[in-house]
């Protein structure tokens with residue numbers, strides 16, 4: 001069975017790959033072997049072999065996300081990718097950063113931090129009632145002559161919608177506004193073609209939908225922007241006299257001693273996931289998308305709410321607004337939502353509930369990864385029906 005490749009506790013109905021994706025057991029075995037090899041001869045591994053091994057993985061990742069591998073840097077997570085760009089750039093008091101009200105909270109915080117003297121403008125994107133056109137015009141209507149940069153999710157966190165970046169990125173950049181794409185959720189959920197998209201900056205997670213071990217993500221910086229982007233940690237690369245590699249490469253490839261095995265396993269995870277279906281990734285994404293669409297249908301019926309956006313805006317996640325009979329308990333300042341807690345404790349279901357865009361409006365978001373099955377969403381729908389009756 002497909003779930004056998006994952007070590008997820010069978011007692012839990014795990015529908016939250018979007019928050020923390022589980023890594024398949026064969027990939028964890030590769031990681032274990034790499035760690036043993038590193039610890040057998042640390043100097044040879046880190047000083048002698050690591051650079052070549054990273055090159056090999058970057059080449060595979062470049063093919064997966066449509067990028068020249070020389071423009072890709074490994075970072076531990078997308079939060080670091082967003083920090084790296086926003087804290088490298090200089091913002092003046094008259095500048096604005098454009099975001100949407102669907103940005104991931106941590107990344108929105110980075111924008112607020114980076115522009116302490118400038119302003120962050122959040123475009124409200126309709127949801128329910130989302131459409132690519134509505135999202136596009138909501139974002140473009142907030143552009144002003146002061147907009148310096150746009151930070152846009154490829155797939156949004158609370159609402160799980162694909163933003164229409166294919167049209168937004170060229171439009172914004174033709175107006176002189178660089179785009180930083182927060183693609184935390186995109187690689188492995190939808191085809192990603194960074195070269196075609198042309199954004200100045202793109203960060204994406206490998207430890208979510210590519211199923212790499214935790215601590216694997218990348219930052220792509222377009223070549224004409226690389227001189228201004230420095231890693232958060234300055235190390236040997238800053239004054240290296242090597243001329244065989246770009247300064248970007250030299251700086252990002254070594255940021256101090258750490259465990260490089262999450263990065264090194266990206267190759268194994270891309271190939272393992274592709275091996276699960278006859279047509280590889282195209283099939284995996286299609287299967288998960290269809291399951292997410294079906295899950296949404298099942299849940300919309302149980303919750304008696306309309307589907308909030310077209311299927312074309314979904315990858316492998318789907319969010320639905322909760323009806324008022326399930327949103328009475330206020331969300332706590334710390335910890336998970338009381339409904340999320342009840343689903344976990346009383347029904348063994350792991351699924352996130354978000355307060356969005358305000359504290360008293362709540363969304364439920366399901367994920368569909370290869371180990372998930374239709375019956376799990378029916379189990380969730382039954383639980384929600386029972387909670388609505390109480």
Ligand SMILES: Cc1ncc(COP(=O)(O)O)c(C=O)c1O
Nearest residue numbers: 077078079104153157182184205
């Ligand atoms: C849109 C978005 N950006 C960034 C992140 C942060 O990812 P990470 O914790 O891997 O940095 C998330 C996490 O779910 C996300 O949904």
